[in-house]
Amino acid sequence: MDIIDAIKNRKSIRGYKPDQVPKAVIMEILEIAVRAPSTMNTQPWEFFVLAGEPLRKTIQGCAERIRAGESPHPELEVIGWTNDSVYRVRQVDLAKNIFQVMDISRDDKVKRVAWMERGFRFFDAPAAIIICVDRSLSEAGPLLDVGAVMQNICLAALHYGLGTCIHDQGVMFPEVVREHASIPESKRIIIAVSMGYPDQDNVVNKITADREPVEGLTKWIGFP
Ligand SMILES: Cc1cc2nc3c(=O)[nH]c(=O)nc-3n(C[C@H](O)[C@H](O)[C@H](O)COP(=O)(O)O)c2cc1C
Numbered sequence: 455m456d457i458i459d460a461i462k463n464r465k466s467i468r469g470y471k472p473d474q475v476p477k478a479v480i481m482e483i484l485e486i487a488v489r490a491p492s493t494m495n496t497q498p499w500e501f502f503v504l505a506g507e508p509l510r511k512t513i514q515g516c517a518e519r520i521r522a523g524e525s526p527h528p529e530l531e532v533i534g535w536t537n538d539s540v541y542r543v544r545q546v547d548l549a550k551n552i553f554q555v556m557d558i559s560r561d562d563k564v565k566r567v568a569w570m571e572r573g574f575r576f577f578d579a580p581a582a583i584i585i586c587v588d589r590s591l592s593e594a595g596p597l598l599d600v601g602a603v604m605q606n607i608c609l610a611a612l613h614y615g616l617g618t619c620i621h622d623q624g625v626m627f628p629e630v631v632r633e634h635a636s637i638p639e640s641k642r643i644i645i646a647v648s649m650g651y652p653d654q655d656n657v658v659n660k661i662t663a664d665r666e667p668v669e670g671l672t673k674w675i676g677f678p
Contacts, residue, residue, distance in 0.1 A: 467617025469656025487606035492599035502635040515630035526626030573623030579648035586641035617652035
């Protein structure tokens with residue numbers, strides 16, 4: 455796949471076929487992905503790849519906690535915007551888009567909660583990559599590097615017919631992931647990337663999230 459096509463075609467996949475992803479394929483994807491640039495080539499990323507029973511137990515543990523009303527407590531706080539910000543508007547637009555496609559009405563609390571739970575269930579993907587960094591590193595610095603490798607994973611996955619969804623919901627109960635993925639305390643859990651063969655019959659995969667026009671986000675300095 456051409457690089458421009460890959461970037462344009464990548465989208466978050468939130469419905470998967472149950473087919474297992476071979477370890478060799480994920481290995482190849484990671485080998486490609488780690489060609490990502492990193493600060494002074496520090497390559498701070500570490501991967502814990504889950505499938506089978508450990509992933510099932512992780513999903514069960516996270517789903518149980520969210521259903522019991524436990525507050526999510528990620529090791530990395532990602533939501534830092536206020537309700538009157540443009541970021542909140544974009545978040546709400548995405549949710550509206552998803553609920554419309556899924557035919558979930560505004561007052562259908564049961565379906566809304568069930569949908570929200572799906573992120574904590576890793577969208578029932580057959581595989582998930584948990585990306586961690588060593589706690590000896592600064593909290594913010596390695597995030598830029600993790601972002602680069604994370605995008606590479608998602609793009610490389612397309613080559614193998616795989617879909618992905620980057621989701622912090624998967625690491626919002628870090629103690630559950632830590633236990634079932636055997637992640638030592640010395641590693642900070644950053645993000646989850648669910649992976650599997652996309653279920654094209656699942657309407658949620660029909661969503662294409664909007665983008666702001668670049669013109670509004672860009673200042674051109676020194677151009678004629
Ligand atoms: C750091 C990060 C965290 C995300 N967390 C979630 C999540 O918890 N649940 C979810 O459904 N999508 C999550 N996403 C996916 C975004 O919602 C998605 O990338 C965005 O809406 C743009 O859509 P696209 O990926 O289909 O282009 C996350 C993406 C990133 C980069």
